[in-house]
Amino acid sequence: MIKKLLFLFLFFFSVHGLARGDAGTWTVTVTAGEFDRQNTVVTFLLPGRVADGIYGMKMKDSRNHTVYAQVDDNRAHFILEELPAGESVTYILDTGATVETDAMAGVTREVAGPSVTFRGEGRELLSYFYEESPVPGEIAPRFRRAGYIHPVYTPGGVRVTQHFNPSRPHQYGIWSAWSKTEFQGRMPEFWGAHEDGGRVVADTIALSGEGPVFSGFRAKHRYVDFSAPEPVTALNEQWDTFVYFLGGDKDYYFFDLHITESANTAKPVRILQHKYGYGGINIRGHEEWIGERAMNFMTSGGYSREEVVGERIRWSYLWGDIQGKTAGIGLLAHPQNDNHPLSVFINQEGEPFFSYGPLPLKSIIIEAGTPRITKYRFVVQDGKPDPQQLEQWWNDYAYPPGVTVRKKQNK
Structure with a gap:
């Protein structure tokens, strides 16, 4: 058990350390394709190296709607609430700083x-x-x-x-x-x-x-x-x-x-x-x-x-x-x-x-x-x-x- 927990600790420390990676602002365009999307898991690789953490993605041209993108091993994960077939939506992702969320909300x-x-x-x-x-x-x-x-x-x-x-x-x-x-x-x-x-x-x-x-x-x-x-x-x-x-x-x-x-x-x-x-x-x-x-x-x-x-x-x-x-x-x-x-x-x-x-x-x-x-x-x-x-x-x-x-x- 000690070996396993030590391995677990070392892995967590190495990938969740203080290095911030390649900070920047990105446009993320999501296209529904031929299917209606609702509460859909979306994952994508990020160019460059982005530190693990939680980032805000704001819908382009909208001040109020923000979704969370969770980055792990340079791959972002988020939940697409709704997008009709054939349509697309663009978000602005700022990887310059992580955001704080309610620990019990996820x-x-x-x-x-x-x-x-x-x-x-x-x-x-x-x-x-x-x-x-x-x-x-x-x-x-x-x-x-x-x-x-x-x-x-x-x-x-x-x-x-x-x-x-x-x-x-x-x-x-x-x-x-x-x-x-x-x-x-x-x-x-x-x-x-x-x-x-x-x-x-x-x-x-x-x-x-x-x-x-x-x-x-x-x-x-x-x-x-x-x-x-x-x-x-x-x-x-x-x-x-x-x-x-x-x-x-x-x-x-x-x-x-x-x-x-x-x-x-x-x-x-x-x-x-x-x-x-x-x-x-x-x-x-x-x-x-x-x-x-x-x-x-x-x-x-x-x-x-x-x-x-x-x-x-x-x-x-x-x-x-x-x-x-x-x-x-x-x-x-x-x-x-x-x-x-x-x-x-x-x-x-x-x-x-x-x-x-x-x-x-x-x-x-x-x-x-x-x-x-x-x-x-x-x-x-x-x-x-x-x-x-x-x-x-x-x-x-x-x-x-x-x-x-x-x-x-x-x-």
């Missing part, structure tokens, strides 16, 4: 015990276990694990994920794992948490800043093959995660997850196609969703739970009643992902488990020097989902507004 984070928790306007949104979570007494110790997201709450405070279910203790909220692999002539299995097979081990974590737009983290995991004479890391995995809270009057929020997998040795890792196709990015839903009709399922292709296994979809959504309230969580897949759109495995025995990946379609190979990058956006919502709204959110993610940044010329 996304904050807190490190406590084995996890880091993110909150929006003080409401708990989600946690990430950077160290192994304590295992309940009825669960075998071998199922201990770190490197996953749980719990996930809606803006209304309804928990929608679960870990350590007694019948499926190897399913952990939102996590990544592969079920059938081939590496150095062996076939380690990173799915079932077997001590003599493969395990996913959390390594380090670094936190990004807090602010009115987002907070997040970068975590590194290792896929360790314990079936070798000496344990060897087969894959390195990096999670870049961004938690966006859109305001207390919204019944939904987003978080983005970018996963980079790279071979750790000169030997490739082959991830094998198989009939059931689970493996990749996975969701374990709330325990009240156990049962054939307790959890509802919606997809971009209109497939039912019984029809969807092996089908290609762009987005999916799981929802149901939890303690008398309707809530759910959806996954939107980016079109730049390998072999997009990927396919689905969902449990047909009443378990609230969903897996999104390539394995019903084909095997994949991760070779040295050629990382595999996949990107997802999750939406967490109170109430029943609207398929048209989900389609709009996917369009915003897949085909975001265009952004042009130019240095403002003094007259």
